[in-house]
Amino acid sequence: MKLKYLLALLVFGMLFTSCEEDIIEESQSEIIYQPPKVTVASGVSGIVTDQLGNALGEVTIQYENEQYKTDENGYFIINDESAREDGALLTFTESGYFENFKFYMPEPGKLSFLRVQMVERNLAGNIDGTIGGTITLDDGAKIQFPANAFKDAAGNEYNGQVNVYAHWYDPTSEDLNATMPGDLRATNEIGEAFQLATYGMMAVDLTSNTGAELNLREGVNASLEFPLPGSLADNAPEEILVWSFNENTGYWVEEATAIKSDGVYT
Secondary structure, X not given: OOOOOOEEEEEEEEEEEOOOOOOEEEEOOEEEEOOOOOEEEEEEEEEEEOOOOOEOOOOEEEEOOEEEEOOOOOEEEEEEEEXXXXXXXXXEEOOOEOOEEEEEOOOOOOEEEEEEEOOEOOEEEEEEOOOEEEEEOOOOOEEEEOOOOEEEOOOOEEOOEEEEEEEEEOOOOOOHHHHOOOOOEEEOOOOOXXXXXXXXXXXXXXXXXXXXXXXEOOOOOOXXXXXXXXXXXXXXXXXXXXXXXXXXXXXXXXXXXXXXXXXXXX
């Protein structure tokens, strides 16, 4: 599985057809999904906390070309904005945490409300970029990197120490809707829109020993292993699709497949 983004968010999911109408444009052999662009005047407010419920002040919220901040109580409000009828995407950023991404569904003349939890960006381990290695999280999730797999932001090969920040999102957590990026809306390889059901997600962020952003080189794959909670194991399919999160659109994009073996997906 290739980590496409500096913050690579992956979801295992089963497909459920969306009730929304798909708008598809064909250009040569490529099918491109274009969401509807109907907008309504509305607003949104919300509370941003950490995973323990502590309010986070000064969290940056990006909407379109505007930035907003939470107050000392973690509260924010965005008024009188023109938002897309099918959902407006907000990006939440705070030092020491993984970014979060939330859609709000606008209602004319009403103020929508969001509850957002930021996930700490904890160091899961480090490896030698020349040798590669395996990072194992406390919950059993694993990421295996091959040798000479990394590049810097300029595209140059990187062979120094690689710091791996990672978090596994438990699909059975009651706080999943608040912590996970997006709302599980997705598009497949031919541009069809779907709603996903998740069997787990992982956030992975790679940096050099100086804190510079890293990514995998083109054509290089990392192997991922996700634990499967016992409450989901009996009904989990033997093979499911793997998706990556597009931070610009808020949609999950079809990537590959994963096979169930001994209680994990790989």
